[in-house]
Every structure is written in structure tokens, then in C-alpha cells.
Amino acid sequence: xxxxxxxxxxxxxxxxxxxxxxxxxxxxxxxxxxxxxxxxxxxxxxxxxxxxxxxxxxxxxxxxxxxxxxxxxxxxxxxxxxxxxxxxxxxxxxxxxxxxxxxxxxxxxxxxxxxxxxxxxxxxxxxxxxxxxxxxxxxxxxxxxxxxxxxxxxxxxxxxxxxxxxxxxxxxxxxxxxxxxxxxxxxxxxxxxxxxxxxxxxxxxxxxxxxxxxxxxxxxxxxxxxxxxxxxxxxxxxxxxxxxxxxxxxxxxxxxxxxxxxxxxxxxxxxxxxxxxxxxxxxxxxxxxxxxxxxxxxxxxxxxxxxxxxxxxxxxxxxxxxxxxxxxxxxxxxxxxxxxxxxxxxxxxxxxxxxxxxxxxxxxxxxxxxxxxxxxxxxxxxxxxxxxxxxxxxxxxxxxxxxxxxxxxxxxxxxxxxxxxxxxxxxxxxxxxxxxxxxxxxxxxxxxxxxxxxxxxxxxxxxxxxxxxxxxxxxxxxxxxxxxxxxxxxxxxxxxxxxxxxxxxxxxxxxxxxxxxxxxxxxxxxxxx
Amino acid sequence: xxxxxxxxxxxxxxxxxxxxxxxxxxxxxxxxxxxxxxxxxxxxxxxxxxxxxxxxxxxxxxxxxxxxxxxxxxxxxxxxxxxxxxxxxxxxxxxxxxxxxxxxxxxxxxxxxxxxxxxxxxxxxxxxxxxxxxxxxxxxxxxxxxxxxxxxxxxxxxxxxxxxxxxxxxxxxxxxxxxxxxxxxxxxxxxxxxxxxxxxxxxxxxxxxxxxxxxxxxxxxxxxxxxxxxxxxxxxxxxxxxxxxxxxxxxxxxxxxxxxxxxxxxxxxxxxxxxxxxxxxxxxxxxxxxxxxxxxxxxxxxxxxxxxxxxxx
Numbered sequence: 001x002x003x004x005x006x007x008x009x010x011x012x013x014x015x016x017x018x019x020x021x022x023x024x025x026x027x028x029x030x031x032x033x034x035x036x037x038x039x040x041x042x043x044x045x046x047x048x049x050x051x052x053x054x055x056x057x058x059x060x061x062x063x064x065x066x067x068x069x070x071x072x073x074x075x076x077x078x079x080x081x082x083x084x085x086x087x088x089x090x091x092x093x094x095x096x097x098x099x100x101x102x103x104x105x106x107x108x109x110x111x112x113x114x115x116x117x118x119x120x121x122x123x124x125x126x127x128x129x130x131x132x133x134x135x136x137x138x139x140x141x142x143x144x145x146x147x148x149x150x151x152x153x154x155x156x157x158x159x160x161x162x163x164x165x166x167x168x169x170x171x172x173x174x175x176x177x178x179x180x181x182x183x184x185x186x187x188x189x190x191x192x193x194x195x196x197x198x199x200x201x202x203x204x205x206x207x208x209x210x211x212x213x214x215x216x217x218x219x220x221x222x223x224x225x226x227x228x229x230x231x232x233x234x235x236x237x238x239x240x241x242x243x244x245x246x247x248x249x250x251x252x253x254x255x256x257x258x259x260x261x262x263x264x265x266x267x268x269x270x271x272x273x274x275x276x277x278x279x280x281x282x283x284x285x286x287x288x289x290x291x292x293x294x295x296x297x298x299x300x301x302x303x304x305x306x307x308x309x310x311x312x313x314x315x316x317x318x319x320x321x322x323x324x325x326x327x328x329x330x331x332x333x334x335x336x337x338x339x340x341x342x343x344x345x346x347x348x349x350x351x352x353x354x355x356x357x358x359x360x361x362x363x364x365x366x367x368x369x370x371x372x373x374x375x376x377x378x379x380x381x382x383x384x385x386x387x388x389x390x391x392x393x394x395x396x397x398x399x400x401x402x403x404x405x406x407x408x409x410x411x412x413x414x415x416x417x418x419x420x421x422x423x424x425x426x427x428x429x430x431x432x433x434x435x436x437x438x439x440x441x442x443x444x445x446x447x448x449x450x451x452x453x454x455x456x457x458x459x460x461x462x463x464x465x466x467x468x469x470x471x472x473x474x475x476x477x478x479x480x481x482x483x484x485x486x487x488x489x490x491x492x493x494x495x496x497x498x499x500x501x502x503x504x505x506x507x508x509x510x511x512x513x514x515x516x517x518x519x520x521x522x523x524x525x526x527x528x529x
Numbered sequence: 530x531x532x533x534x535x536x537x538x539x540x541x542x543x544x545x546x547x548x549x550x551x552x553x554x555x556x557x558x559x560x561x562x563x564x565x566x567x568x569x570x571x572x573x574x575x576x577x578x579x580x581x582x583x584x585x586x587x588x589x590x591x592x593x594x595x596x597x598x599x600x601x602x603x604x605x606x607x608x609x610x611x612x613x614x615x616x617x618x619x620x621x622x623x624x625x626x627x628x629x630x631x632x633x634x635x636x637x638x639x640x641x642x643x644x645x646x647x648x649x650x651x652x653x654x655x656x657x658x659x660x661x662x663x664x665x666x667x668x669x670x671x672x673x674x675x676x677x678x679x680x681x682x683x684x685x686x687x688x689x690x691x692x693x694x695x696x697x698x699x700x701x702x703x704x705x706x707x708x709x710x711x712x713x714x715x716x717x718x719x720x721x722x723x724x725x726x727x728x729x730x731x732x733x734x735x736x737x738x739x740x741x742x743x744x745x746x747x748x749x750x751x752x753x754x755x756x757x758x759x760x761x762x763x764x765x766x767x768x769x770x771x772x773x774x775x776x777x778x779x780x781x782x783x784x785x786x787x788x789x790x791x792x793x794x795x796x797x798x799x800x801x802x803x804x805x806x807x808x809x810x811x812x813x814x815x816x817x818x819x820x821x822x823x824x825x826x827x828x829x830x831x832x833x834x835x836x837x838x839x840x841x842x
Binding site: 043045046047051052053054125181183184185187202203204205206207240241242243244246247248250251253254256378405406407408409411412413414415451452 | 560561562565566567568569573574576577579580583609611612613614619622678681682685686689692693694695788789790791793797798801804805806
């Protein structure tokens with residue numbers, strides 16, 4: 001008869017054997033072939049891509065919703081949900097015809113009224129939409145497939161604006177959903193995109209699940225950025241939120257997930273060394289690092305002081321602080337992202353160096369006022385910038401205080417218009433996708449809207465006039481000239497300092513192929529080989 | 530006994546009220562504002578003001594507090610500002626992995642810590658005692674995330690025996706669930722094993738010098754029986770206290786372990802809510818924890834009566 005000691009010993013051995021058996025390897029069992037497991041760079045917390053510019057919400061947006069127009073790799077607008085988009089001779093009437101056979105995930109057909117409600121809501125939040133709304137006289141819907149936009153004055157960039165790929169795209173929602181207040185998040189996640197959101201499996205901060213929308217009708221052209229056919233090759237898309245970079249890399253190497261949006265730069269060599277993983281580039285236009293001044297408070301209300309900082313900035317220091325190699329970034333002497341159409345690197349020359357910066361600071365009359373830098377230590381892309389800037393400013397001769405905090409506190413602190421001794425701020429850092437800041441309308445960084453504008457409240461009527469003139473330019477030549485004038489103005493006034501343009505990598509299993517590049521990860525085209 | 534239980538449960542009410550007031554006040558004065566996170570990069574001052582109004586954040590502190598207290602009294606912990614899901618649902622989603630991780634960690638810690646403590650006490654002053662005590666110092670000192678990374682590298686990445694991350698719900702198989710939490714539980718159990726081993730050793734050293742132990746030995750009782758039947762039972766109270774403390778701490782969420790192994794537990798829910806300033810979730814989770822802590826303490830106190838018959842309520 002077995003005694004207690006023997007029983008415990010045998011049970012322990014049996015349990016261990018069961019646990020370690022390769023047949024129970026999570027990587028292999030229980031996952032159908034047509035599931036794609038993706039690890040986003042950030043957790044998805046806001047499901048409404050209209051009320052936020054968060055990149056992860058826009059990626060989510062492209063799963064669930066579609067847009068009237070998309071863009072190709074050259075950022076040229078192309079019809080997507082639209083069959084066509086035509087302007088009248090005087091430019092004051094745009095007629096957009098919807099493709100046949102478009103449905104929402106609830107089975108209802110997409111109608112022009114849905115487009116009107118969606119565009120009205122979007123144009124109350126988005127910077128391009130706000131510019132469009134200023135000239136819209138009326139939306140008309142002569143039939144369910146036709147949308148007519150009547151304008152007070154011509155708006156030549158209509159299709160660019162309707163097709164913008166980022167921050168924020170003009171996603172089309174059902175009318176009842178789009179009638180939600182633009183400052184409140186929608187509660188029904190219903191679109192006409194290639195995937196439908198599976199609400200009952202959503203675990204905030206942990207998992208997001210989408211299923212292929214069988215009634216989605218992709219275009220016939222090949223996919224190119226957000227234009228062309230959005231052909232989905234997976235029945236199920238799961239976003240697995242893994243906040244630890246090493247764990248995410250391990251999970252990819254172990255085959256537990258298929259695709260990491262943005263591995264840490266330090267881990268790229270490890271991933272490249274794995275025979276089952278390949279590393280690619282996300283967005284060829286990249287991101288820009290930005291140092292934003294509070295132009296409404298001393299000392300940075302003085303353009304000469306801002307200029308002094310620019311003269312001393314060495315972008316290689318900032319890019320190196322992010323752990324990037326030389327082939328992963330570009331030094332960009334502009335306040336617009338280099339590499340974007342029409343942007344001239346070095347249009348106003350190059351920085352003169354530390355000594356020139358010191359000289360300019362002295363000439364500016366700077367009296368040693370305290371400079372407060374808000375530094376988010378929980379952001380891998382931003383935390384390194386704070387100490388680099390603090391050190392740089394001290395070397396120029398500023399009185400600097402670097403305040404470390406989390407991003408949530410930064411977003412609150414930067415709304416303060418008070419002086420620094422009452423909780424205000426002088427500098428914060430951020431990053432932007434190049435495509436989100438690539439022209440005088442979009443580039444929130446340099447717009448001179450003053451108190452009504454972006455944090456930092458840079459006020460420059462001339463910049464605003466240039467933006468308006470550019471938007472209404474009669475032809476491409478004049479538009480480019482105005483764009484260059486705007487670029488020079490941005491360097492003369494220096495509302496920000498650009499800290500470098502850099503690319504980010506993705507990593508995926510070698511069994512995946514066909515992924516489409518863009519300013520966000522797109523889940524059409526990609527397939528398992 | 531029943532009276533005692535009822536009194537202890539009733540005592541949770543003032544505890545919850547005090548905790549609620551404290552956490553509400555703390556969030557009110559702390560920097561950060563969910564409206565600014567919700568509003569996005571290009572929000573105007575008017576957008577922010579409107580969002581704050583819609584969320585009720587512009588109302589006076591006492592108005593907000595009493596409204597929230599009234600909801601909590603009815604069992605309604607509110608909704609997440611961001612996901613719009615009820616806080617009770619969010620907690621329920623995260624409870625299973627947290628409870629299973631806690632149980633697994635304590636099982637491993639007890640199975641490792643208790644025998645080590647007993648052996649160390651028995652071999653007091655010898656090489657085995659020194660080894661156990663040194664190992665327990667390592668258990669306290671080495672950060673959990675370091676242990677976690679090493680375990681993941683060896684047992685997940687190299688050997689492929691366990692997953693590197695994630696949690697498999699019990700509904701998909703109990704043993705699969707256990708397997709998905711084995712490495713995190715081992716990583717976490719280092720600290721608790723060390724604590725239990727040292728507490729057990731200290732208690733055992735005291736017990737082993739007692740007269741009745743000498744009598745048992747003199748009567749020819751085997752060493753195993755002396756240690757694990759007579760002596761260990763007498764150490765039950767201090768060991769239960771340490772185990773109870775460990776359970777209470779683990780319920781709060783092993784945040785670092787949950788982050789390293791990407792486990793969707795209560796710890797990560799709390800941290801994510803704090804970073805986003807998701808006030809209803811933070812408040813709801815803290816209230817839930819305070820209630821649970823009181824419950825765990827009650828259970829431990831009741832277990833004392835089984836371990837030591839002299840204790841009666």
C-alpha cells in the first residue's frame with residue numbers, strides 16, 4: 001500500500017511532468033491559424049479616434065472605420081469609400097459619390113447622411129477639420145450615395161484634408177453615433193472598416209479583439225498606405241498589451257505574438273539575431289522630436305532667447321539619448337519635418353553653436369529667470385530629452401529646474417498659463433509623426449494662434465496669415481513659395497526647436513508577409529505564409 | 530464566534546469610510562487631470578472646460594464626495610472615465626488572475642519556506658542553517674523583476690517550457706492557467722519563502738527548547754514527528770500571521786510581476802488607472818482592497834482558533 005510520502009512524491013512528479021510537457025506550450029496550442037497577435041506601443045484607452053490624437057487610437061480607428069479618401073505613399077489623396085470626388089469650376093462645390101455596397105458592422109448601409117454627421121463632428125475637433133468648417137456653407141445629401149459640400153470660398157485641399165492619415169483622420173461613423181458631442185467619447189464602436197470591434201472581449205489595458213468584417217468590400221487597387229484595397233487575411237486580430245519591452249521581445253521570439261509595433265531600440269539587435277524574427281521600418285516619414293517653449297511667459301516670450309536655444313542644440317545628442325544609430329535619424333534644420341514634400345532642410349541656415357548661443361542670450365537681456373522643464377519619466381521616447389535640454393541650457397547660461405513627473409501630470413501642468421513660481425512651465429518635449437505636422441495647416445507646433453492655440457500659446461498673426469494663404473494658394477508653384485515663406489517664418493520666430501527626425505522599427509515573425517507601410521500599423525495586406 | 534464575525538464585518542464600514550475619504554481627498558489635491566489626457570494634444574481651453582464639466586470634475590469637493598459615497602453605499606463603484614466600463618466589471622475581469630497568482634505564490638512559498646525554516650532551526654548553527662539564512666537574504670534582496678527576467682529567459686525563451694507572458698483563463702483549462710502563472714509565482718515566492726523561512730526558524734528555535742519537546746524525544750518519538758507534528762504546530766500562529774500578511778500584500782497586486790509577465794491583474798489595473806488619472810477606477814479599487822484586507826485579517830484570526838485551541842473569541 002502506498003504511504004503518504006510516496007503519494008506526495010509521485011503526485012509532485014506527475015504534476016511537474018504535466019506542467020512542463022511541450023504539448024502544453026501555450027505558443028502552439030489553442031490559437032487558430034487565422035489569428036494575428038499584435039503588440040501595440042501603448043495601451044488603447046480611448047476608443048474614439050475623433051476626440052484624441054493618440055496614435056494608438058488612430059491605429060484602432062483604422063481597424064474599425066474607413067475614410068472617404070485615403071493617401072498613398074506619396075501622401076496623394078485617393079478615393080477610398082468614395083467612388084469619386086469632384087470640385088466645381090469655381091471650386092465652391094464638391095460632389096463626392098460613395099462606392100456601392102458599403103455597410104456598417106451593424107448591417108446598415110453607409111449613407112451620405114452618415115458622412116455628413118461624421119464630418120461635422122470631426123471638424124469640431126481636428127485642426128484641418130476646423131479650417132474646413134470655417135468655409136463650409138452647407139452639406140447636402142441629394143441621395144444616399146451622394147454628398148455635396150457647399151463652400152463659402154474655394155478649399156483646394158479638400159481631398160487632402162478628408163484623406164489625411166493621422167491626427168485625426170476623418171473616420172465615417174453611423175449618423176446616430178456621430179451625433180455624440182465632440183467632447184464626449186462615443187460608446188458604440190461601430191464602423192464600416194475591415195474589422196469589427198468585439199466589445200465583449202475587450203479588457204482595457206490588457207486585450208483588444210477584432211474580427212474580420214465579412215461584408216467589407218475592399219477596393220480592387222493594390223493597397224498603398226490608406227488607399228487601395230484593404231484586404232484582410234486574418235479572421236481575428238488580437239491586440240495583446242505588453243507594457244514591458246523585454247517581455248514583449250521575448251513573447252515575439254517565443255512565437256506567442258506575431259508583431260511588435262515598436263520594440264525598444266536597445267532590443268533591435270537581439271531581435272535581428274533571432275532567425276524567426278524580421279525587423280522593418282514603420283513609417284518612412286518618421287517622427288520628429290520637439291522642444292516646445294512657453295512663449296507666453298518669461299524668458300521665452302522673447303524670440304531672441306528662443307533663438308539662443310536653437311543655436312546651441314545638437315540634434316545628435318538628442319537622437320543618441322534615444323539610443324538611435326546614425327542611420328535611424330536625420331538632422332533636420334527646420335521646424336517642419338524634413339523629408340515631407342516641400343520641406344527644405346536648412347532653409348534658414350544651421351545652428352551656430354554654444355558660443356553663439358551664449359552671445360545671443362546675453363544680447364537678449366536675459367536676467368536669470370528660472371526655466372522649468374516638465375519631464376515625463378514614464379515615456380521612453382521623451383524622458384531622455386529632459387536631462388539633455390537641462391544640461392544644454394545650463395551651459396548656455398540659463399537658470400534651469402528639471403521637474404520629473406509622469407505624462408499624466410505633464411498634460412495637466414502644461415495647461416497652466418501661470419508663471420513658473422505659480423506652477424507654470426517653460427519647456428516640455430513631445431514627438432509628432434511627420435505626416436501630422438507636414439504643412440502650414442497641420443503643423444500645430446508653429447501655428448501662431450496665441451491664447452486659442454496649442455500649449456505654449458505662440459502668437460504670430462503673420463504665421464497664421466501664411467497658413468491661410470498657403471491653404472488658398474491658386475496653384476502648386478505659389479503654394480510651394482508660400483510654404484517656404486512659412487518655413488522661414490517658423491525659423492525666425494522659433495516657437496519650437498526640432499530635435500531630430502527619426503524612424504521607428506517594428507518587429508514581426510518571418511511567417512508574416514505583405515504588411516503595408518504607413519503612419520500607423522495597418523492590418524490589411526499582411527498574411528501568414 | 531458568530532457574534533465576533535458579525536462585529537468584525539460591521540467594523541469594515543468605518544474603515545471603508547475613512548479610506549474612501551482619504552483616497553478621494555488625495556486624488557482631489559494630486560496633480561493631473563483626466564480631462565487633459567482625454568482631451569488630447571490639440572484641445573483648447575474650452576474643450577477642457579467642457580470635458581471637466583461633463584465629468585463633473587468642476588464641482589466642489591464635498592459635492593463630488595457625497596455623490597460618490599452614495600453610489601458606493603449602493604454597491605455602484607462608478608464607471609471608468611476612459612473605457613466607460615463599470616469599475617465592478619473591471620475588477621471582476623482582473624480578480625481571477627490575481628487570486629490564482631496569489632494562491633500559487635503562497636502555496637510555493639509555504640511548501641518551500643516552512644520546511645526550510647524547520648530544517649534551519651533543527652540544524653541551528655550548522656552549514657545548512659547558514660545556507661538557508663543566506664538564501665533567504667537573497668530572496669529578500671534580489672528584485673522580483675530580475676528573478677522574473679531570468680526565469681523567462683531560461684524557462685520560456687531557451688527551454689520553451691512555459692510562456693514568457695500572459696494569462697490563460699481557468700475557463701480554457703485549469704492546468705493551462707496554472708502553467709501560465711508558474712514563472713510569475715516562482716518569481717514572487719522568493720520574498721515570501723524567505724519571510725516564512727525566517728519566521729518559521731525563529732519560532733521553531735523557541736519551541737525546540739521547550740520541555741515537552743525534550744520529553745517527546747526522550748520517549749523515542751521520531752525526529753520527523755517531533756519537528757513536523759509537535760513543534761511545527763506550535764509555530765502555527767506566527768506562520769499564519771506572516772502568510773496572512775503575504776496574502777494581503779498579494780491581493781493588492783504584485784505590480785512589478787504583473788508588468789514583467791504581462792498578467793492582467795488588479796495591480797496593473799491600479800497602476801494604469803493612476804497613470805491615466807482614472808479617478809473612479811482608482812477609488813473603486815482602493816475601496817475594494819480595503820474591504821478585502823479586513824476580510825483577510827478576519828479569516829486569519831479565525832484560522833488561529835484551529836491552530837491554537839487556546840484562542841477563542
